[in-house]
Amino acid sequence: MILVTGATGTVGRLVLEGLPAHRAVRVLARDPARVGPAREGVEVVRASYQDRTGLRQALTGVSRALLVTSRVAGDDDAAFLSAAREAGVRQVVKLSAAAVLDAGAQDLITRWQRDSEAALTSSGLGWTLLRPRSFMSNALSWAPSVRAENVVRALYGAAPNACVDPRDIADVAVRALTEDGHTGRAYVLTGPRALSAVEQTRQLGGVLGRPLRFEELEPAQARASLLRRHPEAVVEALLDSALRQRAGAKVQVLETVRAVTGAAPRPFLAWARDHAGAFAPPAPLPAHGAGHAVTRAGDGRRPLC
Template structure:
């Protein structure tokens, strides 16, 4: 039995869709109505990390699990791992982030991710760490301004980022969940090339057949926008991370996706083509 957490999120949803049809799969979900899956036979258990009884039900008979947590500085990983150990889970595949291996990264989010990794690697359970660079899908946050104004607004438009397609992350996760040989491995996952936000804007415009304009945000503008979606401590961590981006810390390209899956990582242009509908309502070009 494979357990998938985070099944309503970007990576968990893709993992759920990609797991082989013959595998027994269970989903842990706070709100089962939000779980959408095309494959039959998936069992969905209503539970949350702070729900011990629900966790026990979700983990019964599970041998491998995908662990996705998002409550920064929360104790969800510790709770899940304790329950997994008691349930006899053999291996946990943990979604982390590439920043954990950068000693210069000391923001709140990265320190929390390091703590989560340490909790897993010291738990006595088998483990695999997935450390993706920024998701290509983060550019979906540009969709409203692209639709309304043909404009992309972002911090540090000239800073390169080897962002990765979430589908590649999911493909690696599925391998780790269904094959032997991935225990004790930490996989840093990147796209095929470093791209700046300006270059992403150009590629997105080519896909859409429209000329898009890039406008660089000031730090205060970015902070104000982020505060509408995140707590202040998280916002400051994201801004610290953006400074590392500007310094070139996120430009390195690795070959782990190909090494694990046998396929080259998808390009941003490919991602944009497959998600063009999200940006499709064009504003009149002036």
Template sequence: MILITGASGTVGGLVLDRLPTGGAVRVLARNPARVTVSRPGVEVVQGDYGDQDSLRRALRGVRRALLVTNRVAGDDDALFIRSACRAGVEQVVKISAAAVVDERADDLITRWQRAGEDLLLSSGLAWTLLRPRSFMSNALSWASLVRSESLVRALYGRSPNACVDPRDIADVAVRALTESGHAGRAYTLTGPQPLTAHEQAEQLGQVLGRPLRFEELDPAQARISLLRSHSEPVAEALLRSALRQQAGAKAQVLDTVREVTGRAPRSFRTWAQDHASAFAPDTR
């Protein structure tokens, strides 16, 4: 039995969709209605990391689990790992972040991810760590302005990031969940090249067949934008992370996706082509 958490999110849903058919799969979801993958062998159970009874039910009979947490500075990792140990889970595959291996990264989000990794590594469970660079799908935050004004706004638009397609993260996760040989491994996952936001906007415009204008946000403007969807501590952590990117800390390209899956990571242009409809003008 494989347990998937975060199935209504970016990576968890892709992992669930890619798991081989025929095996027993269980999904833990706060809101089962948000889990869109439905196929034979997939059981969806309602539960929450803070509800130990629901965790115990979800983990019963599970051998391997995908752990996705997103409550920054919360104790969801600790709650899940403790329950997994009690349930006799053999291996946990955790989605972490590439920044944890950068000694210069000391923002709130990175400290939280490091703490979650440390809990898993000291738990006695077999583990696999997936440490992706920024998601290419973060570009979806531009969709509204691209549709309405052919405009992209970003902070430090000339700073490079070797962002990764979430589908590549999911493909590596599926390997770790279904194959032997991945326990005790930490995989840092990047795309095939570092790109700046300006370059991403240019490629996206080429895919869409229309030029996109680019406007540079200053830090004050970026802070205001981030506070619309994040708490102040998380917004400040993201701003500090952007400063590290400006200094070149996120430009390194690794061939981990190819090493694990046997194929090259997807390019941003490929991601843009496959998601072009999200940026198309509303013609209704």
């Protein structure tokens, strides 16, 4: 039995979709309704990391688990690992971040990620660490301004990042959850090329068939925007991460995705083509009586890594 946590998030959802149909799969979710329609045979257990009874139910009979946590500086990893040991889980595949290897990264988020990794590697459980760079899907945070103004706004537009397609992260996770030979391994996952936000804007505009303008945010503007969504300590961590990117800390490209999956990592251009609908402007209102509904994709983001 494989347990998937984080199945309502970017990577967990893709892992759930990518697991082979013949494997027994269970999902841990605080709100099962958000998991969406699962394939036949997937069991969904309602529980949180702080619900020991629910955790015990979710982990019973599980041999391998995908662990995704997001409560910065919380003890969700420790709670899950304790229950996993009691349940006899053999291997935990943990979603972390590439920043843990950067000695210059001492922000709140990275320190928490390092502590979470240490909790797993010292737990006595088999472990695999996934350390991706920034998700290509972070570009979805630009969708509202692209739709409305044909504008991308971001910090440090010339700073490159070897961002990775979440589908590649999920593909590596599926391999680690279904194959032997990944225990005790830490995989740093990047895309095929380090790109700046300016270059991403140019490529996205080409896909959309209309010119996009890049506007660089001042740090104060970025801070004010982030404070509307995150606690101050998290905002400072994200701004520190952006500074490290400007200093060149995130340019290294690795062949890990190809080495694990046998397939080349997807470029940003492919990601943009596959998600172009999220950036499309609203369709004109239908003529009176036409009655056509218009839907738009939502935004998604993940902190810089």
